[in-house]
Amino acid sequence: MSDFFAQLISNQVIWAGFWAWFVAQIIKPPIHYVQHREWQWRYVLSAGGMPSSHSALIMSCTTAIGLLNGFGSSIFALAWVISMIVIYDATGVRRQAGDQARILNLMIDELFTGHPLAEKELQERLGHTPRQVLAGIALGIAIAALVVR
Secondary structure, three states: HHHHHHHHHHHHHHHHHHHHHHHHHHHHHHHHHHHHOOHHHHHOOOOOOOOOOHHHHHHHHHHHHHHOOOOOHHHHHHHHHHHHOOOOOHHHHHHHHHHHHHHHHHHHHOOOOOOOOOOOOOOOOOOOOHHHHHHHHHHHHHHHHOOOO
């Protein structure tokens, strides 16, 4: 069992992914502050925002796999395909769900103005803009290049 944990702890792909995700989450509040002049510390633990931590994590892992196993390897090809699915989901499906949540929240506000609802509003910050995803991709690649030596 200790061999398992030793291998897990020394796995550079996992560390690259973790650090890319961590850095992406930590820099969301300062970036939001620069853009909107308000601190939103909850963004450290939330989905959505600049940069995309999903894109950073998956591209960091994919880049680390490429650096360690070769960019022509089968495992890199699999990682690349999974990356494209995650990125598509971040910009497509999740963003649409966030847009729908925003519209539903507006409809509820208009329908029940003056009548507070016990229901919680839907989460609107689910997906990412293409710019947020590109920033996450760049961050992920950079972190992987730093972690994998």
